[in-house]
Amino acid sequence: MPNFEFPASIKSRPVYGRLEPRKGKFHLMIADGEGAEALIELAAADGALMAKSHIIYIPRDTGAGFAEKLTALGPAQLYIGPSYPAAVPRLRRVLADAHMGLQVYLTGTEGLMGQAMNEAMAAGIPHSAIQTEHRGSLARRMQCVHCKGITEDVMTDPFVCSHCGLHLFVRDHYSRRLAAFQGVRVDAEDPGNIPDPVELYS
Amino acid sequence: MSAGTDKLAVTVTNIVPLNDLVTRFEFQRSDGGELPTFSGGAHTVVEMRDGDITRLNPYSLMSDPMDQSTYAISVRRDDAGRGGSLFMHNRVRVGDRMVISYPVNLFSLDLRARKHLMIAGGIGITPFIAQIKQLAATGGRFELHYAARSAALASYADELTAHHPNNVSIYHDDQAQAIDLVHLLDGQPLGTHLYVCGPKGMIDWVRAKAADLGWPREAVHYEEFLAPQSGKPFEVKLALSNKVIEVGEHQSLLEAIEAAGVDAPYLCRGGACGQCETDVIGYDGKFIHRDHWLDDEEKASGKKIMPCVSRFEGKTLVLDR
């Protein structure tokens, strides 16, 4: 899947780049779904990179076919896990043992990149030094500003909060701390007046 | 006059020669009041009135940032320089009144760092002395690697080692001791920030090695004040103030603008901060750019100059000032 061109938005909305190989002795790559394709391109750009890399990959619905291709890249370590939360203990251990010079590459969905970015920042890496590349689903990780619950993989605007059941309008207002966009009740002023949901970006 | 450089009237209260090259000067406010606190790494610009020449030289503050009674700077004598350090060494006496600027910090600690790794060369030790006092007061984790030509010239090395025996390593060039930089940078925990202050060669070496080893630019901090250099005199037209001025052989362009009574912005006076950036309206000749601020493209464009350190050779130069 090619890179999606996100429309211009407000300042808090994250922007993503293209992964490029960087100098360093140790490289940590975290990807989900189609993010695997960005890692394959990264490996092609620098043949020596994968031997120094630890890949944490979450296939989700769309990535089952990539496992073999990632193995074929010959990374120093490859972990394929069922979900991002299941990968977090490993991610934290890798970061705790890492030294300055570690390069972090994040690719795949916004929810994955945002959450992994937080872990890397908490470990002391400046956020501007962490590379990201969006691939795959455009679904968003949303926080309901009313009940504070997080709903993953939101595909429509408005959507129903999976915690409190309110109909929420999808904002571009992003919280780096929560790694989530903000969802605000769409019918706050006129209860019951809920527009038909439209698919995000289409 | 410049943003952030309000002046303080001070009296020299102590002069302490440390070795053949370096002398410490201490100042208190002449009106008996308190000095502002500052943060480690800050400098002050000292005004030196030497006959009809006024020099303004930046020096790192090395006293305790929380001590509001006294500021201290350490000045290395530079016999080949334009005279600022010689003026301090030879002419300034205890009891003299001087004017210094409010502290300005262009080399502050990044307090988000898990650990501060400091590399100092020679007189580049001074900002670290204030930073270490600040970190010691707040329990910050640091490690200092300090290279000097010889034990005799390693100003403050004894004091630093005595106070922080586990955090300070000293290297003497004359005993062929050198910082094992690759090894040092390699083993640092995530979240370490690197700071370097010293001669240009050392700063370039440390920055290049860090970049090679994949250190993020945001975690590497350096301070290098260039001293303005002498050169051929040249003439400049200041378009806004409608004046034509002459820049003397041992004068910087900024000093010449100030001497003509024209207000020009500055902070570091050493080509590092960008504050003095000035637009060029027209020129016929060549620029001698010496700053660290403009990028190569800007330098080649002939549209900008940093008058604190850069000069010009040629027929005409017209500035938007």
Ligand code: FES
């Ligand atoms: S005054 Fe800082 S660059 Fe000129």
